[in-house]
Amino acid sequence: MATRFSLFVQSPFEDTRSRPELVTVTSPAGSIGPGPSDERMYVVEPLGKTRAYGLNRGPLGTPYLYLPAWAGPAAAPALPDAQGHFDHYRPGEPGFMAAHLFGCVRFTLDVWERYLGQPLEWHFRDGYDRLEISLLPQWDNAQYGYGFLEVGSQEDPLGRPLPFALDFDIIAHEVGHAVIYGVLGVPAPGAEYPEYLGFQESFADCVSLVAAMHFPSVVDTVLAETRGNLYLANRLTRFSESAPHRQLRSANNTHTMAEFVHGWKNEHELSQPLTGAVFDVLADIFHESLVERRLISPEVEQLADIAEVDARAMAPLQDAFDAAFARDADGFREALLDARDIAGGLLSKTLWHLDADYLDYGAVARVMHAVDAAETGGRYGAIIARNFARRQIGELHAGPRIQSRKQGSRMSRNLIPFDGARLPRMSYRERMLLARAG
Numbered sequence: 001m002a003t004r005f006s007l008f009v010q011s012p013f014e015d016t017r018s019r020p021e022l023v024t025v026t027s028p029a030g031s032i033g034p035g036p037s038d039e040r041m042y043v044v045e046p047l048g049k050t051r052a053y054g055l056n057r058g059p060l061g062t063p064y065l066y067l068p069a070w071a072g073p074a075a076a077p078a079l080p081d082a083q084g085h086f087d088h089y090r091p092g093e094p095g096f097m098a099a100h101l102f103g104c105v106r107f108t109l110d111v112w113e114r115y116l117g118q119p120l121e122w123h124f125r126d127g128y129d130r131l132e133i134s135l136l137p138q139w140d141n142a143q144y145g146y147g148f149l150e151v152g153s154q155e156d157p158l159g160r161p162l163p164f165a166l167d168f169d170i171i172a173h174e175v176g177h178a179v180i181y182g183v184l185g186v187p188a189p190g191a192e193y194p195e196y197l198g199f200q201e202s203f204a205d206c207v208s209l210v211a212a213m214h215f216p217s218v219v220d221t222v223l224a225e226t227r228g229n230l231y232l233a234n235r236l237t238r239f240s241e242s243a244p245h246r247q248l249r250s251a252n253n254t255h256t257m258a259e260f261v262h263g264w265k266n267e268h269e270l271s272q273p274l275t276g277a278v279f280d281v282l283a284d285i286f287h288e289s290l291v292e293r294r295l296i297s298p299e300v301e302q303l304a305d306i307a308e309v310d311a312r313a314m315a316p317l318q319d320a321f322d323a324a325f326a327r328d329a330d331g332f333r334e335a336l337l338d339a340r341d342i343a344g345g346l347l348s349k350t351l352w353h354l355d356a357d358y359l360d361y362g363a364v365a366r367v368m369h370a371v372d373a374a375e376t377g378g379r380y381g382a383i384i385a386r387n388f389a390r391r392q393i394g395e396l397h398a399g400p401r402i403q404s405r406k407q408g409s410r411m412s413r414n415l416i417p418f419d420g421a422r423l424p425r426m427s428y429r430e431r432m433l434l435a436r437a438g
């Protein structure tokens, strides 16, 4: 029997009426121990941890790589009930956040391991057996790196904490980074193109979007609110409302590569044309699926294509969707789940065939096209080609990064212990100060 968790499917910060839902993950009941923990990962709630993992600076300014495992004191672990489940914790109780965090990671892995066709192998497997999933409440960010997935929190305008451990989308996004690293590895020094950084953020958002579409309540809400017009589906298209960097990204966007050829500042912004293209591919596959099921006419599908570039087509399109959805809501649900799995399969197979070195968006488009040709005989080839071309992907490339941070362009989470060996050695005095700082 699978293990039960109680998860906020809709972030409690975006919708205060939201309540946790009963969700099962594939781990057999009884296989998840205190923490929660299993043979591949564990949650820890450190007490007295002051710094996030990754590249840090010592008390005298020397850079160093700070990595798990946390060896200091920790809060009492979340415990399974007598049957091995974790859904007995209520929001606000000690242990709820740890259980929620683990449940979100495990749920997202369930979804993507099915698409990948095998369990994810951690990219840090040479260094650690297990992923440390840790809570760092005073830190305003979330990250995945060598052996760690760490989440902090933000404050709302009234100063109340918004822990990222309760936000499925943010956690699933970090698992997305784990999926990319696990399959692609880390780019070799000097082989990292700017678009690789955008690809990381884009694919991580896609991982989160597709994972959220595995909650029946999300699919039902999206369909009830949009009657199948996915471009109105805020739950699916908006990312990180309360996320690190306060970046507002949308999968439903019109950004193209032309905006980035002269340079870019932030990989989350750079990710938008690619995410937009993938979302449009998903929407077009859904429309095809609706036509095949005779739920909408080919004319309505054409109207949907026009609406992507001409807002005047939106109102008649919505009328057509409203009428069609009212006739067969179950058919719409089946078509959407089909489109989700086709897109998830395309994305995961594309990932298997990409190389982290010299990766750019053009490679993503080419590989996805080739994957579709091999898997379906090119059934979605025209959809893929059209949506990537519309973003000028493969035609125009991101220019140089416009530096805004002192740290340099190489992401901290890209660093592996080998890189740590190349950092300058810390003096004895600085190491002593650091040890005392906790």
Ligand SMILES: [Zn+2]
Binding pocket: 173, 177, 200, 201, 204
């Ligand atoms: Zn990210």
